[in-house]
Amino acid sequence: MGIRERLSGNEAVAYAIKQVNPDVMPAFPITPSTEIPQIVASYIANGEMDTEFIPVESEHSAMSATIGASAAGARALTATSSCGMALMWELLYVAASNRLPLALTLVNRALSGPININCDHSDSMGARDSGWIQVYAENNQEVYDNFIQAYRISEHKDVHLPIMICQDGFITSHALANIELLEDDKVKQFVGEYTPENFLLNSKEPMSLGPYAVSNYYMETKKAQTEAMKNAKKVILDVGKEFGEMSGRTYGFFEEYRLEDADYAVVIIGSAAGTTKDAIDQLRSQGKKVGLLKLRVFRPFPDKEIADALRNCKAIGIMDRSESFSGQAGPLTAEVTAALYRYKVDSNIVSYIYGLGGRDYRAEDALEVFSELEDVTVNGKEIEQFRYIGLRSR
Amino acid sequence: MAGQKKMNFKEMMNKPERLAPGHRMCAGCGGTIAVRAVLRALHEGDYAVVGNATGCLEVSSFMYPYTAYEDSYIHNTFENAGATLSGVETAYNILKRKGKVKENYKFITFGGDGGTYDIGLQSLSGAMERNHDMVYVCYDNGAYMNTGIQRSSATPMFADTTTTPVGSQSVGKMQNRKDLAAILAAHDIPYVAQSTFLGNFSDLHKKSEKAIYTEGACFLNVMAPCPRGWVYNTEDIMEICRLGVETCYWPLFEVVNGQWILNYEPKKKLPIEEFLRKQGRFKHLFKPGNEHLIEQFQAEVDRRWEDLLFKCSR
Numbered sequence: 234m235g236i237r238e239r240l241s242g243n244e245a246v247a248y249a250i251k252q253v254n255p256d257v258m259p260a261f262p263i264t265p266s267t268e269i270p271q272i273v274a275s276y277i278a279n280g281e282m283d284t285e286f287i288p289v290e291s292e293h294s295a296m297s298a299t300i301g302a303s304a305a306g307a308r309a310l311t312a313t314s315s316c317g318m319a320l321m322w323e324l325l326y327v328a329a330s331n332r333l334p335l336a337l338t339l340v341n342r343a344l345s346g347p348i349n350i351n352c353d354h355s356d357s358m359g360a361r362d363s364g365w366i367q368v369y370a371e372n373n374q375e376v377y378d379n380f381i382q383a384y385r386i387s388e389h390k391d392v393h394l395p396i397m398i399c400q401d402g403f404i405t406s407h408a409l410a411n412i413e414l415l416e417d418d419k420v421k422q423f424v425g426e427y428t429p430e431n432f433l434l435n436s437k438e439p440m441s442l443g444p445y446a447v448s449n450y451y452m453e454t455k456k457a458q459t460e461a462m463k464n465a466k467k468v469i470l471d472v473g474k475e476f477g478e479m480s481g482r483t484y485g486f487f488e489e490y491r492l493e494d495a496d497y498a499v500v501i502i503g504s505a506a507g508t509t510k511d512a513i514d515q516l517r518s519q520g521k522k523v524g525l526l527k528l529r530v531f532r533p534f535p536d537k538e539i540a541d542a543l544r545n546c547k548a549i550g551i552m553d554r555s556e557s558f559s560g561q562a563g564p565l566t567a568e569v570t571a572a573l574y575r576y577k578v579d580s581n582i583v584s585y586i587y588g589l590g591g592r593d594y595r596a597e598d599a600l601e602v603f604s605e606l607e608d609v610t611v612n613g614k615e616i617e618q619f620r621y622i623g624l625r626s627r
Numbered sequence: 628m629a630g631q632k633k634m635n636f637k638e639m640m641n642k643p644e645r646l647a648p649g650h651r652m653c654a655g656c657g658g659t660i661a662v663r664a665v666l667r668a669l670h671e672g673d674y675a676v677v678g679n680a681t682g683c684l685e686v687s688s689f690m691y692p693y694t695a696y697e698d699s700y701i702h703n704t705f706e707n708a709g710a711t712l713s714g715v716e717t718a719y720n721i722l723k724r725k726g727k728v729k730e731n732y733k734f735i736t737f738g739g740d741g742g743t744y745d746i747g748l749q750s751l752s753g754a755m756e757r758n759h760d761m762v763y764v765c766y767d768n769g770a771y772m773n774t775g776i777q778r779s780s781a782t783p784m785f786a787d788t789t790t791t792p793v794g795s796q797s798v799g800k801m802q803n804r805k806d807l808a809a810i811l812a813a814h815d816i817p818y819v820a821q822s823t824f825l826g827n828f829s830d831l832h833k834k835s836e837k838a839i840y841t842e843g844a845c846f847l848n849v850m851a852p853c854p855r856g857w858v859y860n861t862e863d864i865m866e867i868c869r870l871g872v873e874t875c876y877w878p879l880f881e882v883v884n885g886q887w888i889l890n891y892e893p894k895k896k897l898p899i900e901e902f903l904r905k906q907g908r909f910k911h912l913f914k915p916g917n918e919h920l921i922e923q924f925q926a927e928v929d930r931r932w933e934d935l936l937f938k939c940s941r
Contacts, residue, residue, distance in 0.1 A: 290753030301714025
């Protein structure tokens, strides 16, 4: 039986880090993720964990040192948000191509400008092509659970990729919620010891890492990365199942909420799923067949699984908490739509941008989305297919 | 230096090389000479992780699937050699404490002046301030040579580079060099030294050994001429380095726990022309009418030399 607590998302991740007790954590403060290294540093200061904390002078150096530590043979991680991750950008690709199984606990925040400290997904969505596994959470419990699973996925011999454990800035990172924590020994046993195959500090087999590779080798490294990402799908499911056997909370690529017989569905990532569920419950009580697909794993992208889950929907609203400025959809919409086309799901699709820079997303917004989807389908109403919701009226 | 038997010059030069032949650096390149000389100071039996900022050295010594390094080696990006090695060194500390690594390791990273004076300065500063037990070696060839001889903040005044080209309205770089060793000394780290290639390499060897075996963050600035950028005959490299020292353009000094120590004072300081004349990048200075430029260069060398003497006399 787990331990019942009340923690914020940042506290929950920091607690998970303490239980996993990785070897090295370089970090640089940035709102709203600052608490994570702060709490870890105080755990270390009080002898509750023996991770080496490196108080680096920038996020660029945080990721650089995390890469160095991981290459050396240590289990390593860092934490950041927004512009902090933007400063790491170049290194995100290096970590992935070097096949280093390190972790980043990302507290999603809008990218500048204008400077804004609140939640949206522009930071991680911008890094979607960097070769990292990306796992998102709806609430504090999920981000805690996701971090406990992180190294089991990233360190798996068929994967060897860095992993990003994301949560919504302030909405989950700073809000207290009930949470069920696992016992230390259970976590330790689940995560296991890290025994890298190749590492810098292996005196029996020195290693060179970070080569110059011209056109006769570069492309194969990318193909190897993409194969590893495909392999991660099975590993994510296996680890999610095993986690469920231990904790009672099983995880897959996404959660389907009242989706099975739904005519109208919303696809969404992160904390806004909770608000949407509330709207769904209201509509279901009125007899409306509405449901939700809450995506947990964006990289690797579970395209076929999503298409199958949405196959019988008449209309789908796909909700992006970040812009990609294509003028036609956000990144989640673009990828889900491609999956639906590839697997021959023919539904009405409307792309919504919501919640940028911490703009509130309310149950009324979700109700409006479902109402539009129905209007489009039943009444053949023609609406703009790419819409912003929650904008100021003046 | 406990545990190291005293070696004579011949024995030292016959130690197994830690930078294997077959890399693709240019003939007459100072960078490779610096790497070999520094790594030679590692005691036999000690392991090392060698770091490297992006630059000529990186792209020529570790072209997949070939590496020139006998030791473990990590290149990350251009601007983060300091931070990268600080991660490696920290990992070593905890893995050693946990008993997962038994051997003694030393951490040495190389960067050119681009990766050190300029784009990597913040990362270097952070790593030094945190006092990681590592040596950062700048092989200073005074320009971005890997991308084709663009000026850096290490480029001397009036040098002809591809971004400070000499032309009808230009006499080369207008600004003076950044004094990186002084900046590093201001970090209050245990050991900073400046050296180059001289005679039997005793100066560079001793400083390398001291840097590697001094606990904490240490910094070596090594003048490492580049035949393409400086435009000299490859066989002249040792003479150019000697003239750099004899003209007091590149003085040899150490800063040990904040104490400045001059290692060599020429009996007769040579005029700066001697150093400049050997290098094609300064050839315009010797055109009639440009005498004042050489005078200006000399005045700057004199000013810095006097300043160094003052620091070392305290």
